[in-house]
Each structure stands twice: as C-alpha cells, then as structure tokens.
Amino acid sequence: MEEPVCEALCVFIVDDDEDDQFLLQQVFNEYCPECHVTVLSNGLELLARLSKTTILPTLVLLDLNMPLMGGFEALVRIRQEPRYNALPVVVLTTSNQQEDREKARQLKADGFFTKPSEMREYSELMLTWRRDFLVGTPDS
Template identity: 45%
Template sequence: MTLHQAITVLIIDDDEDDRFFMEQAFKTDSPSTQLYLAPDGQQALDLLGSTRPLPDVILLDLNMPGLNGFEVLKRLKQSAHYQHIPVVILTTSDADTDQEQAHQLGATEFITKPTTYDGLSAIAQRIRLTLVK
C-alpha cells in the first residue's frame, strides 16, 4: 500500500448519504485523511471556529437549508482566517450560472456530483493530488 500525505478535509453537505460516500472515498484513497463533516453551512462555520488544524480543502454543496453554499463560500472568502483554504463546490447543479457565481465568489473548482462511487473516488484522489500542497 502506498502511503499518501495526510490531508484534512471539511465536507459540507446536507445530504447524509452524500457525506457518507464522500467520506468513504477519501478514506479509501488515503486512510490517513482527517475528515470533518458538517450537515449545513452554519454548523460548518461554527466547526471551523474550533477546528485545528484548519482543513487543507473544503468540499461545499450549494443547495442546503439555512446558509446555502454561495453564502458559506462568500463568508469563507471574506474571512482573513479562511480565505486561503481552497473550496471545491461539489453539487448536483451543472448550471452555467451556478458555476459562474461560484467562481466569482472564489471557488477553486466546481464539480457536478458524479452518480457512481468510482466517480467520487476519482474526485478524492484528484483533490489530494492537485489541490493540497
């Protein structure tokens, strides 16, 4: 088994199944990955306030109750404490307007959620290899 650099990831998604499968994809790709999970935007921001180390990358769903992904992204990128963290939008949307707005607000990448576990695994690997320095 190849050892990978340990990374820390925050997954923000209101869908429990999506959080679970993404968590499993990261654990399969790199078992040393430290994961934080938040079911909504406000809990994610609260968690960030007490989490150390800060995540190396944040995966953020757009469509959530309360603070939606755009609102969370805006707050993250306006914060001196969190603006350096890459934020990957991982959502069911494939709308050009959502992609444009996400990039304007500072998202590092916009990914439409795949429909297979293999697709999620590929995302976990790509994030570890390309977004985390």
C-alpha cells in the first residue's frame, strides 16, 4: 500500500459506512478541493497507515462504531504515541450521547460531532473544520 500524499492538506476519513465515506469525500471535494482525502474503514487501518507515513495528516475524522477496532480504542492508541501528540482527531459519529462526547473529550479528541442528517449541515461542518483545522476562513 502506498504512503498517503500529505505534502499539503491531507485528511484521513476513518469510517466503515460506504455512504458516509462517499458523502464526506463529496463535501471535501466541494469545500476543500486542495485536500487530499484518504479513506480507511477502521481503527486498525488507521494505525497501520499512520505508522507508515512520515508526514502526518492535517486532520483525522474518526467514527466510533467500526469493526475490528472502533474509534475509542483507536483514539486511546493514538494518544499513547508521543509522535501523534499534535495530530488533530475529530470524532464524527451517529452518536449524540453525552457519555460518548465526554469520553471523547477525556481521551483528548479535538472535537466531537454527530453526523448530520442533511447536506446543508455537512456543509456547515466542513466550514468549521476548514476554519479550525485546515486553512482558516474560506477567503484566506
């Protein structure tokens, strides 16, 4: 497997749902076309890819409920590795449970978002991620 191209803006989407993967790729293509998007299906794939890359992604979007290794376990493993201390990891999940939000915060996630039900809401999320983690405001 090739090392991801992360010379500029690189985002890892870690989600086992193919519809969500596609939707997120479309949102990134529209609002951050300069981002290179890599799609992974679970936490094990994420950890394997991180261990092979010399330049870390600009942002990791991490689902919680995935086979083999879920988001919380992957987040624990990432935060145990000093090399990944500055890696922004944002949880993007179907959960809207306060205990999941609190656990993500305790595990040092950089954000917690419930997956939107409408495209407009995805667009708003993308603008937030762009501002907070990628390139600043759309005009910058």
